[in-house]
Amino acid sequence: MKFIVSSTALLSHLQAISRVINSKNSMAILDNFLFRLEGNTLTMTASDQETTMTTEIEVLEAEGQGLFAVSAKILLEPLKELPDQPLTFEINDENLEIFLYFQNGKYNFIGVNGDEYPQKSPLSADAKTLQMPAQVLLNGINRTLFATGDDELRPIMNGIYIDIHPEDIIFVASDSHKLVRCKNDSIQSGLTSSFILPKKPATLLKNILPKESGDVSITFDDKNAVFALSNFVLNCRLIEGRYPNYASVIPQNNPNRIIVDRAVFVNVLRRVSVFSDQASNLVKLQLRDNQIKVSAQDIDFSTSAEENVSCNYTGDPMGIGFKSTFLIEILSNISSQEVTIELSDPSRAGLILPVENQPNEDLLMLLMPMMLTDF
Incomplete structure (x- = not known):
């Protein structure tokens, strides 16, 4: 097997998918990139078993075809x-010895049999598909990712809940202290469905979506989802379980x-x-008389402001x-x-909303208060 490829193109694609690889893996093969050469197309894959990312690149002067893995x-x-x-x-097809030649030298290392690499989980026959502009998906992830939880006892809170309705799509995240709901009515899929996207694939998408301009195809069933972009395909296992009724915790009156001016307040x-x-x-x-008095104190160190x-x-x-x-984090994730800020009483959640929403977007953030002892 032999092929020639641009070093810059190869590096940019490998760096993008390398974020999938864990620092410690249960299987040694997962420390490697999987390469598949077919014709002039080189397909590269990285996986941690639950999340798999694939990308393709065109190569020059390809000879032969096959499968091999290389240490990332x-x-x-x-x-x-x-x-x-x-x-x-x-690449020597017999023993997978690899020679990499470049302008001023060469590298020599041994590859790994690519047949050992774990396969992606297939989607079920009743999987649903929807198309979404890359910018809409990126905005939904950017608005909500920071509010996801880290609770091992409640894994359903550790991802972004994507609630799909025929006339809109809603991104929700909450760690039980704060909640973000981002509704976009430019996506009219005709579907009624939902899934919980784990934090890791959401972060991977956040890193690659800014370079996308077209639509993202999302296909999902009860256990897995596939995000197909122009240069990348992301397969991930979803968080299984029933997401809490987020609408019921949003105070109405x-x-x-x-x-208030957001930057000044922050x-x-x-x-x-x-x-x-x-x-x-x-x-x-x-709060009184068109003024907010912001105060804090630390009794132990006799400091206050x-x-x-x-x-x-x-x-x-x-x-x-x-x-x-939490309040600074929420305000920093609003662009208006x-x-x-809407409040009912000191014991109920406060709503924080942008005065000016982005087009087709309705953003709501909620923060639970802390009990006050007299200052």
Whole structure:
């Protein structure tokens, strides 16, 4: 087997799929990239058994065909340091000895039998398919990924819930302290279905989707999903289980409403939170007369801070406490210049909404309050 390929093209594709490979794998073969040469097409695969990513590249002067695996580390590390140039791979089909020739030298290493590589799980006959612009999928993942949980006892909370309706699609994530719901009505699939996308494949998609411009084809059944992009195919095992009824936790009647400049508010929170109790990160918001008094204190170290932020406030005077790290994280994941914060009372969740949504998008973020002891 022999082929010639551009070093830059090979490296960019391998780096994209290398994020699938775990630092420690249950099977030694999973430390490798799988290569398949058919005609002038070189298909490359990386897998951790639950998530598999495949990409293709056109090669020059291909001879023969076959399957072999190569250590990801042996291949990636030298390629990162090579300038752009043609690489010639020569593979001995008998013992899988590989010679890699380039402008000023050569590498020699032994490949692994590609037949040992685990196969992707096939989808069931009743799998559903929908098409979605890459930008819509990227926005949905970007808006929600930060709010996914890390709870081993409740794995269903550790992914993005994709709730598909005939007239729209909703991305939801929650770690039980915060919740994000991002609705997009530009996708009218005619389907009624849902699945929970695990955090790792969602992160992989987040990294490769910015370079996509067309549609992504998503095919899924009860256990697996396949995301087909222009240059990559991602197969992943879904999180199985019933996602909680997210709509029921969103408070409906919130008479107290703040409209505030998001960037100014975030900067104040960052400054004041330095003085908060390091264990709780509690900041208190005191609302009255078109002003938010943001305060924090750490009794153990006798430190405290307060700052006032101008806002447009309608409602009764009230005080409410939030974990500053969560509130800053939520505000940092909204792109609107101003945000609306809707509150009912200090014990119920606060809603944080962009004043201006992106086209076809309806974004809602929710944060549970912390109980206040008198400052």
